[in-house]
Amino acid sequence: MSDDAPDAAATAAPVTMVPSHVRLTYTVTAGRHLSSYLRALADRRIVGGRCPVCTKVYLPARGACPTCGVPADQPVEVADRGTVTTFCVIRIPFEAAPFPPPYVAVAILLDGADMPIFHLVRGIAPEEARMGMRVQARWVADDQLGPTLASIRWFELSGEPDAAYETYANHL
Amino acid sequence: MTAANRCAIVGIGQTHHKAKRQDVSIPGLIREAALRALADAELTWKDIDAVVIGKAPDMFEGVMMPELFLADALGAAGKPILRVHTAGSVGGSTAICAAHLIMGGIHRRVLTVAFEKQSESDAMWALSPRIPFQPQLTAGAGGYFAPLVRAYMRRSGAPDDVGLQVAVKDRQHGLKNPYAHLRIKGIDRAMVADSPMLWDPIRYLETCPSSDGACAMVLAAEDAAAAPRPPAWVHGLATRSEPVVFSGRDQVNPQAGRDCARDIYAQAGIHTPSKDLDVAELYVPFSWFEPMWLENLGFAAEGEGWKVTASGATALGGALPINPSGGVLCSNPIGASGMLRFAEAAMQVRDQAGEHQVDGARRAMGHAYGGGSQFFAMWIVGRDRP
Numbered sequence: 222m223s224d225d226a227p228d229a230a231a232t233a234a235p236v237t238m239v240p241s242h243v244r245l246t247y248t249v250t251a252g253r254h255l256s257s258y259l260r261a262l263a264d265r266r267i268v269g270g271r272c273p274v275c276t277k278v279y280l281p282a283r284g285a286c287p288t289c290g291v292p293a294d295q296p297v298e299v300a301d302r303g304t305v306t307t308f309c310v311i312r313i314p315f316e317a318a319p320f321p322p323p324y325v326a327v328a329i330l331l332d333g334a335d336m337p338i339f340h341l342v343r344g345i346a347p348e349e350a351r352m353g354m355r356v357q358a359r360w361v362a363d364d365q366l367g368p369t370l371a372s373i374r375w376f377e378l379s380g381e382p383d384a385a386y387e388t389y390a391n392h393l
Numbered sequence: 394m395t396a397a398n399r400c401a402i403v404g405i406g407q408t409h410h411k412a413k414r415q416d417v418s419i420p421g422l423i424r425e426a427a428l429r430a431l432a433d434a435e436l437t438w439k440d441i442d443a444v445v446i447g448k449a450p451d452m453f454e455g456v457m458m459p460e461l462f463l464a465d466a467l468g469a470a471g472k473p474i475l476r477v478h479t480a481g482s483v484g485g486s487t488a489i490c491a492a493h494l495i496m497g498g499i500h501r502r503v504l505t506v507a508f509e510k511q512s513e514s515d516a517m518w519a520l521s522p523r524i525p526f527q528p529q530l531t532a533g534a535g536g537y538f539a540p541l542v543r544a545y546m547r548r549s550g551a552p553d554d555v556g557l558q559v560a561v562k563d564r565q566h567g568l569k570n571p572y573a574h575l576r577i578k579g580i581d582r583a584m585v586a587d588s589p590m591l592w593d594p595i596r597y598l599e600t601c602p603s604s605d606g607a608c609a610m611v612l613a614a615e616d617a618a619a620a621p622r623p624p625a626w627v628h629g630l631a632t633r634s635e636p637v638v639f640s641g642r643d644q645v646n647p648q649a650g651r652d653c654a655r656d657i658y659a660q661a662g663i664h665t666p667s668k669d670l671d672v673a674e675l676y677v678p679f680s681w682f683e684p685m686w687l688e689n690l691g692f693a694a695e696g697e698g699w700k701v702t703a704s705g706a707t708a709l710g711g712a713l714p715i716n717p718s719g720g721v722l723c724s725n726p727i728g729a730s731g732m733l734r735f736a737e738a739a740m741q742v743r744d745q746a747g748e749h750q751v752d753g754a755r756r757a758m759g760h761a762y763g764g765g766s767q768f769f770a771m772w773i774v775g776r777d778r779p
């Protein structure tokens with residue numbers, strides 16, 4: 222290096238941060254209980270598992286009931302409609318968002334299940350969303366069905382009157 | 394307490410919490426807190442027998458098991474170092490693990506540290522993972538907790554503006570805390586009410602910030618507690634957890650939180666927490682969690698927490714000051730946030746809290762929760778030796 226060449230490293234602002242993106246590729250083995258739930262979704266059905274001790278129906282079926290410790294896997298088909306127990310309106314934009322905000326993210330107690338599932342409700346203005354709304358699954362087209370909860374595109378109002386608070390108060 | 398050795402908090406230190414502490418690396422950040430705790434105790438690295446360190450999920454900074462590369466910065470070469478991991482409650486559980494090493498008679502002086510450097514991470518990304526076999530449903534912590542807030546509002550019949558009140562109150566407290574990250578001069582209800590809805594019903598100014606920061610404490614056995622300043626003494630401590638999923642789970646008022654509180658009250662001989670405690674630092678990352686935790690922890694009957702908040706009792710100068718430091722709503726270096734609650738409780742009973750001191754505080758509670766409201770860590774500290 223000659224004496225009169227400017228030394229860029231000496232005059233540049235110090236480097237304080239280097240973004241370094243993390244990526245991890247992995248293979249998931251769904252296992253027996255989750256697989257039975259996912260395969261049913263590919264067939265437009267929602268199948269959970271009942272605990273033989275407390276009789277609660279879990280979605281998906283579980284190798285162990287969280288309360289009783291025994292397999293909660295007696296197959297039970299539940300409805301593809303249910304009651305919104307609670308919800309929030311997502312208004313914050315973020316990278317992985319499924320839709321441009323605002324959109325309504327909900328907990329739904331499907332008829333016949335004892336655990337809410339999480340999903341989205343479309344087709345209503347966010348300010349019209351409310352606890353107790355009755356909703357119905359909107360499935361994807363046949364050629365898009367697969368072993369994933371994404372086989373349900375979203376939920377929509379079923380047209381039934383809202384459920385009474387008491388019917389879902391124990392699932393909040 | 395019986396059977397266990399007594400544990401004293403003899404040194405407390407924390408960083409200035411900011412959105413970006415680009416002046417320090419992660420090792421520099423934790424050293425800043427640790428050196429302040431050692432200085433407060435008038436001790437040096439040599440005096441420390443072991444280090445207990447906590448932070449929230451490793452995915453936040455993308456550094457797996459950072460305790461390994463941080464051991465040198467914490468003077469832990471050749472000493473036992475233990476990592477604790479309980480999501481957002483970790484700062485509290487970390488302090489409890491450290492206290493257990495003292496109370497079990499294993500060590501005489503333990504340095505405990507917790508941190509997060511959110512500017513070197515993306516917690517919103519880390520908390521919104523693409524889960525196999527699922528459409529994208531989560532939207533960070535707010536997307537998870539906002540439905541619980543709505544459920545609380547419905548259950549309790551609380552008026553819509555209680556969350557605004559907490560957001561203003563904690564930010565006013567934060568203005569008295571030189572270490573606080575968010576210092577919003579002139580904060581008032583209109584400012585909070587006019588801030589954007591992020592996760593309806595949670596507004597931007599009802600939400601905690603993303604902070605860089607660390608907290609450290611030196612805990613000591615009774616025979617090592619001779620400190621330049623009076624110590625705080627541990628009167629009770631406990632952790633509890635519950636599964637994030639089970640049918641009939643009460644997520645608004647989780648059983649693990651109720652059980653944890655009952656346990657520490659029994660240890661400390663507390664019958665009426667709202668009267669027997671002088672101040673509490675509760676983990677309130679979204680404003681509505683103040684009334685929710687007041688009920689969960691037995692400061693108010695179920696459905697009545699919002700009335701205590703609305704009465705003004707939880708502000709500095711009120712009957713039951715909550716979060717005089719400004720709380721998580723002012724500073725949220727996630728892994729450290731629980732320990733900051735524990736440390737502020739100890740500062741209060743040591744009469745060390747400066748402008749945000751509660752006059753005459755003799756017994757204080759520190760509280761932390763994490764995950765899907767499923768991990769709890771709490772302690773009660775007092776001015777008097779138990």
Ligand SMILES: [Zn+2]
Pocket residue numbers: 272273274275276277286287288289290293
């Ligand atoms: Zn069961």
